[in-house]
Amino acid sequence: MTRPSGRLPRFATLLAGAAIVVAACTPAASNAPSTGATAGPTTAATGAAAIKYPATGEVTCPSGATAGSYNGTEYKGNLKSIEAPDASTVIFNLCAPDVAFLQKIAFSVFYINDSAWIEKHAADGTIKDTMNGTGPYKLDAWNKGTELTFSKFDNYWNKDKYPLVPNAVLRWSKEAGARLQALQGGQVTGITLVGPNDFDTVKNDPNLLLAPAPEGQALNTLYLGMNHDDKPWDKLEVRKAVALAIDRQRIVTNFYPAGSEVATHFTPCAIKYACEGPDWPSSGTAADIQKAKDLLTQAGFPNGFKTKIQYRNVFRGYLPQPPVVAQDLKEQLAKIGIDATVEEQESGTLIANANSGKLDGLFLLGWGADYPEVTNFMDYHFGGGCTAAFGTCYPDIATPLGKGNSTTDDAARKAAYTEANTKLIDDVPMVPIAHGQYANAYLAGTEGTQVSAISTEVMWAMKPPSTATDPNTVVLMQNAEPIGVYCADETDGESLRACEQSMEGLYGYAVGGTDVVPVLATSCDPNTAGTQWTCKLRQGVTFHDGSTFDAQDVVLSFAVQWDAAHPLHKGDTGIFEYWGGLWGGNLNPPPPATPAPS
Amino acid sequence: MSTAVDAATGTPLPAVGAAERRTSRSLWRRVLAQRPAVIGLSILGFLVLVAIFADVLAAYDPEKSVIGTEAAQFAKARAAPCIHALGCPADRPEHLMGLDGNVIDEFARVVFGARVSLLIGFVTVGGAILVGLVIGAIAGYAGGWVDNALMRLMEVILAFPALLLSIVIVTILGAGLLNAMIAVAIVAIPIYARVMRASVLSVREQDYVTAARAMGDSPIGILVRRVMPNALTPMIVQGTLGIGTAILEVAALSFLGLGAQIPTPEWGQMIGREYNNIQNAAHLIFFPGVALTLTVLGFNLLGDGLRDAFDPRLTR
Numbered sequence: 001m002t003r004p005s006g007r008l009p010r011f012a013t014l015l016a017g018a019a020i021v022v023a024a025c026t027p028a029a030s031n032a033p034s035t036g037a038t039a040g041p042t043t044a045a046t047g048a049a050a051i052k053y054p055a056t057g058e059v060t061c062p063s064g065a066t067a068g069s070y071n072g073t074e075y076k077g078n079l080k081s082i083e084a085p086d087a088s089t090v091i092f093n094l095c096a097p098d099v100a101f102l103q104k105i106a107f108s109v110f111y112i113n114d115s116a117w118i119e120k121h122a123a124d125g126t127i128k129d130t131m132n133g134t135g136p137y138k139l140d141a142w143n144k145g146t147e148l149t150f151s152k153f154d155n156y157w158n159k160d161k162y163p164l165v166p167n168a169v170l171r172w173s174k175e176a177g178a179r180l181q182a183l184q185g186g187q188v189t190g191i192t193l194v195g196p197n198d199f200d201t202v203k204n205d206p207n208l209l210l211a212p213a214p215e216g217q218a219l220n221t222l223y224l225g226m227n228h229d230d231k232p233w234d235k236l237e238v239r240k241a242v243a244l245a246i247d248r249q250r251i252v253t254n255f256y257p258a259g260s261e262v263a264t265h266f267t268p269c270a271i272k273y274a275c276e277g278p279d280w281p282s283s284g285t286a287a288d289i290q291k292a293k294d295l296l297t298q299a300g301f302p303n304g305f306k307t308k309i310q311y312r313n314v315f316r317g318y319l320p321q322p323p324v325v326a327q328d329l330k331e332q333l334a335k336i337g338i339d340a341t342v343e344e345q346e347s348g349t350l351i352a353n354a355n356s357g358k359l360d361g362l363f364l365l366g367w368g369a370d371y372p373e374v375t376n377f378m379d380y381h382f383g384g385g386c387t388a389a390f391g392t393c394y395p396d397i398a399t400p401l402g403k404g405n406s407t408t409d410d411a412a413r414k415a416a417y418t419e420a421n422t423k424l425i426d427d428v429p430m431v432p433i434a435h436g437q438y439a440n441a442y443l444a445g446t447e448g449t450q451v452s453a454i455s456t457e458v459m460w461a462m463k464p465p466s467t468a469t470d471p472n473t474v475v476l477m478q479n480a481e482p483i484g485v486y487c488a489d490e491t492d493g494e495s496l497r498a499c500e501q502s503m504e505g506l507y508g509y510a511v512g513g514t515d516v517v518p519v520l521a522t523s524c525d526p527n528t529a530g531t532q533w534t535c536k537l538r539q540g541v542t543f544h545d546g547s548t549f550d551a552q553d554v555v556l557s558f559a560v561q562w563d564a565a566h567p568l569h570k571g572d573t574g575i576f577e578y579w580g581g582l583w584g585g586n587l588n589p590p591p592p593a594t595p596a597p598s
Numbered sequence: 599m600s601t602a603v604d605a606a607t608g609t610p611l612p613a614v615g616a617a618e619r620r621t622s623r624s625l626w627r628r629v630l631a632q633r634p635a636v637i638g639l640s641i642l643g644f645l646v647l648v649a650i651f652a653d654v655l656a657a658y659d660p661e662k663s664v665i666g667t668e669a670a671q672f673a674k675a676r677a678a679p680c681i682h683a684l685g686c687p688a689d690r691p692e693h694l695m696g697l698d699g700n701v702i703d704e705f706a707r708v709v710f711g712a713r714v715s716l717l718i719g720f721v722t723v724g725g726a727i728l729v730g731l732v733i734g735a736i737a738g739y740a741g742g743w744v745d746n747a748l749m750r751l752m753e754v755i756l757a758f759p760a761l762l763l764s765i766v767i768v769t770i771l772g773a774g775l776l777n778a779m780i781a782v783a784i785v786a787i788p789i790y791a792r793v794m795r796a797s798v799l800s801v802r803e804q805d806y807v808t809a810a811r812a813m814g815d816s817p818i819g820i821l822v823r824r825v826m827p828n829a830l831t832p833m834i835v836q837g838t839l840g841i842g843t844a845i846l847e848v849a850a851l852s853f854l855g856l857g858a859q860i861p862t863p864e865w866g867q868m869i870g871r872e873y874n875n876i877q878n879a880a881h882l883i884f885f886p887g888v889a890l891t892l893t894v895l896g897f898n899l900l901g902d903g904l905r906d907a908f909d910p911r912l913t914r
Binding site: 326 | 661665666670674675676701855859860861871873874875876877879
């Protein structure tokens with residue numbers, strides 16, 4: 001199912017005119033602040049409705065291992081500038097081709113806000129509590145601790161198609177059992193993440209419908225990580241011994257829902273280029289255990305050693321039963337003499353410890369796709385700006401990844417990811433274990449049921465069955481409350497899902513799918529070098545507060561995230577973690593920050 | 599003080615403060631005359647036996663899964679109980695309470711859980727009594743500002759809901775079974791301190807204490823020889839009731855992930871790890887739940903019975 005294109009731009013001329021007026025009211029380039037750092041979108045000196053960011057100064061691109069610069073500060077990012085030659089066109093200039101450009105702008109973090117809205121609400125700090133998007137539903141209220149309520153947006157540009165029912169409610173419960181009970185009791189239309197052992201309960205209930213991720217489409221990975229800056233993981237033999245000792249098939253067979261797979265590569269194979277190169281070697285057999293023991297002896301640990309297995313008790317598609325898997329790993333490692341204690345850490349603490357390289361034992365973490373591209377998995381973990389969780393970056397993995405993310409040449413990408421995957425096996429920064437199957441559940445008869453590989457279930461494409469308590473309200477229950485609804489500055493899937501209901505980007509993902517489709521843009525096309533993307537904006541789109549969508553909104557929505565010194569670079573935490581991870585770096589960069597596993 | 603009459607024999611009871619005059623035989627008889635105490639004792643006796651003979655009773659290791667040692671079609675996580683006597687096929691390995699989420703024999707875990715829980719109960723309450731005894735004795739005997747300071751401190755602790763305060767303490771100390779026990783013990787101290795102080799106050803001005811003092815007994819000697827025996831009875835009653843509460847509180851902390859850690863077989867933790875599976879594996883909540891209930895019930899019944907048996911004012 002794809003989102004259809006909207007109506008023809010009836011008011012295009014009028015809007016362009018309006019944009020010129022708006023643009024003309026902003027300071028001209030010659031009057032812009034002297035530092036580009038704080039420059040907002042400004043008109044070009046010609047007086048036409050052209051906007052450019054940054055308005056002053058030139059961004060020098062990074063080349064090879066040398067960082068670029070802007071305004072006297074180091075610049076590591078790949079975005080060179082954003083321009084709006086007129087009110088209905090936005091041009092993104094890149095330093096190097098970005099193979100995942102469309103996937104990135106389709107990601108909910110880069111959804112478009114009205115420029116006046118950002119100016120008002122980012123400044124006063126209320127932007128994280130309320131939304132003003134262009135989507136089919138507008139947010140009516142966020143009753144903290146209870147629910148978000150949405151109602152139909154009457155001026156939606158595609159109102160003939162969406163939403164399917166006038167009202168929607170987003171609820172949450174972190175207990176899989178409680179979610180299932182709410183569904184069984186008919187209080188909700190659908191739930192995300194059915195408990196791994198409740199698949200059959202749902203299947204056998206004639207009133208319910210199980211919506212599992214399509215076969216092989218579970219875009220997530222569980223891994224057992226090791227920080228090679230710490231002892232004893234600094235010894236390659238030890239890391240290899242751990243990899244050999246773990247019977248990964250045993251974990252998937254016994255503790256994962258049917259349909260889950262043992263990871264042959266770090267990135268799930270449904271993603272292009274993910275599975276170039278050899279499969280992860282077999283492990284866990286008696287011969288492997290013996291080999292592992294020999295390796296430990298070589299490393300100077302003939303009697304093994306004591307360590308920890310650290311995990312967070314949070315239900316994710318890649319790890320539906322964290323304590324169970326942690327306990328089984330402990331039992332398995334005992335076979336080669338590694339005496340591990342199992343240590344549960346609070347979710348945020350574990351993530352913070354991982355990102356700062358403070359996890360000194362083994363750790364169970366995973367990754368769920370933000371968008372289905374191999375760079376989303378590989379670059380964050382092992383690329384040039386790799387996470388500190390595994391210690392200092394492995395240069396022999398980062399180098400091929402750098403080649404892979406900057407070319408669109410098929411053969412070159414294949415070669416790059418073959419090399420990266422081979423080096424992963426050689427260096428063993430972690431042991432990929434599983435791609436976990438997961439499922440949503442809905443009341444039987446619900447229309448438009450979705451289970452998204454990238455957590456983008458949208459209620460505006462759902463319709464409860466006529467027998468539901470309230471057939472005009474679709475109620476979705478997810479596994480946690482959103483942290484904030486200014487998704488530019490959020491990383492958790494639960495916040496992003498809230499944004500999906502009400503906000504839109506230049507591109508978006510097909511309902512329930514992973515293909516990108518134009519939404520607020522009618523098209524985005526690259527030049528032949530792949531370094532310039534020109535997006536034509538849809539006309540006749542209004543925000544929920546009545547303001548008109550134009551190029552200035554796009555430029556500012558990106559600029560406030562990009563420029564760390566922008567006066568409106570404010571949100572929930574002010575870190576805007578995804579920007580750095582996806583675009584390489586900020587203008588006027590703050591101390592390094594990276595996105596957390598979602 | 600009115601003279602009470604023994605329900606069983608009809609003979610007048612000795613007055614309060616004369617506990618030492620009771621023979622242990624009559625005391626025993628009075629306890630056995632209390633039906634709740636008998637039921638409580640039976641349950642606890644059974645539990646103690648289970649705990650002692652856990653190795654014999656359980657055919658499986660409580661921390662080791664049966665994956666690889668049993669046929670794959672049977673060794674499934676959260677498999678339902680298989681009891682041969684109740685018609686489970688003989689070729690299938692017998693698991694009286696099924697298998698848990700880690701494919702470990704649940705019966706072994708519940709049985710070894712008795713060991714853990716009893717240990718938790720006795721150690722926690724023992725520790726609390728020891729500290730409470732000292733604080734209560736000092737406060738009661740010293741009186742004045744020492745009494746005031748100590749008792750106000752105890753009241754501050756009492757003012758917090760027990761579980762909440764334990765959570766705070768565990769958060770500071772770090773999760774773990776030992777820390778959870780320390781937390782629950784700290785929270786329980788005021789109860790015993792107050793009981794001890796009350797006993798001390800009630801006998802401090804008695805003639806025989808004055809006599810002991812006149813004969814040159816040291817304050818410590820008077821506390822240990824004259825005062826402590828009087829405090830013993832209410833302490834035992836309070837302690838017995840407290841063991842049930844302590845086990846429950848540690849189980850609650852473990853349920854929340856703050857107490858016993860993987861893979862220790864502790865009932866609260868076992869329930870906490872499986873409650874989301876109540877619809878597909880109810881046995882994993884039912885059996886540890888029943889064990890926990892029985893244990894707490896046993897201590898509470900015994901405690902109630904002891905209180906009734908020791909309290910001369912209660913007639914039946």
